[in-house]
Amino acid sequence: MAAAGLQGSMGRVAAAGDNAAVESFWALLQKTILDWRRWRTRDALHNAVVFWIEHTYNRRRRQRGLGTLTPVEYELAVIDQDAAVAA
Structure with missing residues (x-):
């Protein structure tokens, strides 16, 4: 039984x-x-966690789900693609 205030998966x-x-x-x-x-x-x-997420996790860690791109590389590719479609 879950504790009061907690919701199960x-x-x-x-x-x-x-x-x-x-x-x-x-x-x-x-x-x-x-x-x-x-x-x-x-x-x-807090500063250490934010720095780690922004400068290590999102910029260096390649992810299979994003086609082996980092989250930042993937986001830039999507923005570039959207700009090309809009032009």
Whole structure:
């Protein structure tokens, strides 16, 4: 039984795919940022997480679901494609 205020997953029982991407992201974040050192303030941790997402995760990590492009490369390709269609 779920605790008060918590809502269960919308997926079927034993269908791990619905949470796999998020769990993978959190595991990577924990391994590279949270377990790296002890943070003095929440602001310092917040800045480290934002920097990691913007400068490492989104710019360097290639993703199969995006045709082995990084999220930033994929976004730029979509913007360029939309601009070409609009022209």
